[in-house]
Amino acid sequence: MTTAPSIDQVFDFDALLSEEERTWQQKARTFAQERLLPVIEEDFEQKHFRREFVKELGDLGFLGMHLKGYGCAGAGAVSYGLVCLELEAADSGWRTFVSVQGSLAMSAIHKYGSEEQKNRWLPGMAAGDLVGCFALTEPQGGSDPAGMTTTARRDGDGWVIDGAKRWIGLASLADVAVVWAKVDDPSGAFGEGGSAVRGFLVPTSTPGFTATPIDGKLSMRASVQCDIELDGVRVGDDAILPGARGLSGPFGCLNEARYGIVWGAMGAARSCLEAAISRSTSREVFGKPIGANQLIQAKLADMFLEVEKGILLALHLGRLKERGALTPAQISVGKLNSVREALAIAHEARAILAGDGITNAWPVMRHAANLESVRTYEGTDEIHQLILGRELTGLNAF
Ligand code: TGC
Secondary structure, three states, rough: OOOOOHHHHHHHHHHHHHHHHHHHHHHHHHHHHHHHHHHHHHHHHHHHOOHHHHHHHOOOOOOOOOOOOOOOOOOHHHHHHHHHHHHHHHHHHHHHHHHHHHHHHHHHHHHOOOOOHHHHHHHHHHHHOOEEEOOOOOEEOOOHHHHHOOOOEEEEOOOEOOOOOEEEEOOOOEEEEEEEEEOOOOOOEEEEEEOOEEEEEEOOOOEEEEEEEEOOOOOOOOOEEEEEEEEEEEEHHHHHHHOOOOHHHHHHHHHHHHHHHHHHHHHHHHHHHHHHHHHHHHOOEEOOEEEHHHHOOOOHHHHHHHHHHHHHHHHHHHHHHHOOOOHHHHHHHHHHHHHHHHHHHHHHHHHHHHHHHHHHOOOOHHHHHHHHHHHHHOHHHHHHHHHHHHHHOOOOOO
8 A cells, every 4th residue: 555645745735825825824734733623522522612712813813814904914815714724624613713703803893993993902802812793693594684673773972772693603702792783863963864784893891781602502512602682782972883884894794704714614624534534544344444445435536626626716716805806706606615515525524434423533523513504604505506696697586
């Protein structure tokens, strides 16, 4: 038997990256291997989010790393994608943390905030001293944010927010929540003249703000998702994000997070493929390693094809993003493809591992369970199919 090269060596994807991009990737891979992998199975089992890693991620420059100024690293889109890939190769929960903090909460402040808001929140969030969350989805479902029922009512010289949010990552640990609400401002003093969606920066210590972790999850168990109750939460005018008007505000942030998933899901897929290859050479059935069978090799080859195609697609989208040319429909191509293929690869790897595949001796079942969440948030498969259907036909099927 010849020694098999690593899957990185077979494809030589590295040759398409700059030195700086490879450095970011290697930093994330080292953190994933040295800090996350030794504890992730236990944390998943115990439903434990390791808060102490937040500061370490900040020290490494991963939080809001694609943003410029305010203590952020100002890295390129491909570098950010590679960090997402390496973190999700360990666990989707940790890539999700970086996405919620950097792509959602920090992006919202960076894109739409006043100078004062940016200076107040972004340096601490980039350093990992402060945590943010992004409160958009509501209990009746996440696919139609236009139907949100959370309101911000004009009251004296401020606003009173009432409503509920669900599936909000890190809300119970967060220092600040970006809350999206329909404003009720009949006077039109804020330019609405009725109701429109606006974003509010709500310190989570504000009276009336309650975040409760959702229990009973069989997916993403090493991270925290919450119900939020907003009961007469009073904030001043300085809480409103001046640059975001209407739903294009939160959607602009979802674009960022969906882009990170395009890369991240391929990290989970790569881990599953590596597990399947490893077990194929060590497990013997009918007197030889199972990897010597044509059926197994055909499966491994097909899984490898989809990992490499998915990473190449992510790179293409990353290069478009760096040129400022990436469209929401192109992001939907990547999000739909990466998560769908990653799930298929996880399921195939599980089958190759046979009984071992259902245990936590291998990461595959954990990745498969996590990917069910990734498939559902930031736009389900079906939402992305419909976005693409509209792009292709010009007809809106929502
Ligand atoms: P429509 O009402 O027609 O459009 C509203 C406005 O938004 C604009 N827009 C976008 N802008 C930027 N990027 C995008 N991707 C955009 N999509 C829409 C649009 O141009 C319009 O602007 P304007 O200025 O004309 O008002 O909405 P639509 O028909 O375009 O979209 C419908 C649909 C179904 C595609 C959209 O509602 C959608 O994407 N739904 C899925 C939402 C979603 O992904 N929800 C999950 C969020 S995950 C979450 O909240 C948890 S955070 C993670 C965590 O905390 O762990």
